[in-house]
Amino acid sequence: MNAIINDIEVIKTKSSKISEVDFSNLKFGNTFSDHMLVCDYKNGKWQAPKVVPYQPISLDPSAKIFHYGQSVFEGMKAYKDANENVWLFRPLDNFKRLNISSKRLAIPELPENYFMDGLKTLLQVDSNWIPKDEGSSLYIRPFVFASGNGFHASPADEYKFIIATAPSGAYFSGKVRVLIEQKYSRSANGGVGFAKAGGNYAGQFYPTQLAVEKGYQQVIWTDDNTHEYIEEAGAMNIFVRINDTLITGPTSDRILDGITRKSIIQLAESEGIPVEVRKLSVHEVVAAAKDGSLKEMFGAGTAAVISPIAGFGYKDEDYDLPELEDTYAAHLKKRITDIQTNKTDDPFGWRYEVKS
Amino acid sequence: MNAIINDIEVIKTKSSKISEVDFSNLKFGNTFSDHMLVCDYKNGKWQAPKVVPYQPISLDPSAKIFHYGQSVFEGMKAYKDANENVWLFRPLDNFKRLNISSKRLAIPELPENYFMDGLKTLLQVDSNWIPKDEGSSLYIRPFVFASGNGFHASPADEYKFIIATAPSGAYFSGKVRVLIEQKYSRSANGGVGFAKAGGNYAGQFYPTQLAVEKGYQQVIWTDDNTHEYIEEAGAMNIFVRINDTLITGPTSDRILDGITRKSIIQLAESEGIPVEVRKLSVHEVVAAAKDGSLKEMFGAGTAAVISPIAGFGYKDEDYDLPELEDTYAAHLKKRITDIQTNKTDDPFGWRYEVKS
Incomplete structure (x- = not known):
């Protein structure tokens, strides 16, 4: 054989x-x-x-x-x-x-x-x-x-x-609710958060279990020093849409440089969607949820591709996201999966054929 | 069988x-x-x-x-x-x-x-x-x-x-030189640093290799936010003697609650050695090294028991510790190993006999 x-x-x-x-x-x-x-x-x-x-x-x-x-x-x-x-x-x-x-x-x-x-x-x-x-x-x-x-x-x-x-099949089924973490942390400055290291995952399981007990499926990690800035969701990078602008945090030694993340940034920019890669505070997201300018949140990663977020919890308050007809999440997910599965052309040269 | x-x-x-x-x-x-x-x-x-x-x-x-x-x-x-x-x-x-x-x-x-x-x-x-x-x-x-x-x-x-x-046999042979880390970190606030989790060790290997290449055997980790406070050495907790006072950092969610560490604190206190469990800044240790009040540094852990430190590096400067005749490190090591090996009485009830 x-x-x-x-x-x-x-x-x-x-x-x-x-x-x-x-x-x-x-x-x-x-x-x-x-x-x-x-x-x-x-x-x-x-x-x-x-x-x-x-x-x-x-x-x-x-x-x-x-x-x-x-x-x-x-x-x-x-x-x-x-x-x-x-x-x-x-x-x-x-x-x-x-x-x-x-x-x-x-x-x-x-x-x-x-x-x-x-x-x-x-x-x-x-x-x-x-x-x-x-x-x-x-x-x-x-x-x-x-x-x-x-x-x-x-x-x-x-x-x-x-x-x-x-x-x-799918990693998540349906929309997820997330908890913006205020006590536990995923990674340290100068640590291994940017690496796909096994230990980064084990450390998330217990805080995630606590979040699941409260009715959330995932945790959004914040910086370990102030818990004021949104980092990532452990198995996904996080995107937030405020009005028509798509915002995601910069990569750092604490945040994984996601391949889906950077592909979404490039795809969105190529379609004229305003994209900002910058520090994103929890305060800003909560304020946007309160004044109605927060339109979407979604996670992005290889396993989940794009995973829309239905709502988030922060300091014992729950915030629901609006149910929009045409979302960036659905549009970008179709665009990226169409490229991945060879249903459309590939202007970025991302596809790689495995010849038989 | x-x-x-x-x-x-x-x-x-x-x-x-x-x-x-x-x-x-x-x-x-x-x-x-x-x-x-x-x-x-x-x-x-x-x-x-x-x-x-x-x-x-x-x-x-x-x-x-x-x-x-x-x-x-x-x-x-x-x-x-x-x-x-x-x-x-x-x-x-x-x-x-x-x-x-x-x-x-x-x-x-x-x-x-x-x-x-x-x-x-x-x-x-x-x-x-x-x-x-x-x-x-x-x-x-x-x-x-x-x-x-x-x-x-x-x-x-x-x-x-x-x-x-x-x-x-012994974990370290002889005295070690340590590097006080200013870039990499061992653990985050709200992380798993207090746990003996596998991932805490893997993350230390690369920075330790870099330190070894510079002539040190171990890294002393500092807090990930300011790198200003001494935490632990990864496989050992750290003690510093300034004049006659023995100082070690408090345990936290970033620092392992070492059994050798707490035994040393109790032993030293029982012998009238002044012990302070408090935050210890790198600045204070460097100043004490410069003015001669820094008498000893040592690591404490099960594997190494007590491991005397010969000197440390900090921001491209090297500091040597004095070679004293009677050290707390040698005295406390003898005290603790005598208790461990049943050569002396055990006033604290620490020994545990395994009957055959």
């Missing part, structure tokens, strides 16, 4: 699980494709990547991933168009960001061809796992973690880079 | 590795004992813990530990006295702190008897792995991590609690 594709060794599964999958009823990220890409870092370098059957990973109990949180990841999607051609969206940006994250976490950076050729090979091998239905896609999860051993609190000497994929 | 000890199932190894170990030449945390305690959380509850041979852990590639950093740990030590009796130091404090960390990371809290009876049983089974030499001990690593699967950024539904042990 072994083969060499794009110079990458491929060991195919002997028993595909694809017939067990109901592609018309996919959830998010809990059904896994037949294969994965695996690449080991040892003896001071990344070894040749391989495509192998999706299978458990065996680690020593002292592997540093269990103790010191040394892990980074990316989120991407592959789409199949009406002609069964396969498309990625700005994949090199994910590759570059993975290495930016890795550097901050003292993880060795990956060679570009290991990432890109590995990903393409994996998608070729598992191309029948890429859903065709509207709103579905193959969610792609590249991740790197410390597999080297020892209880000393220092970087590992061995790592694993893996790409696993999951045919997936 | 199965047995029930303290109501805990014990599956003993068929081939002990102990004869391969040079107990007179131990490093820190890279030799592992024959057994480990394993306890699984599934179906909404912690299952009965078991002692099993130390062995690899097998996890799905989507296990949340790889992606979302949901992990917490503790560090403890077991000592063997001249009569071969086995002692722990304030183990209930480690248990309580593990649950405090778990709660903040949205990990289910452990029952006390699973932790304490599990730990005692493991030490009884592997009692011949506890070193007897001065300065050596059995380092104990309890940890909990998310073993449940799925790419959705939310808490896992399954976890593993493991205790592994490693006969160990």
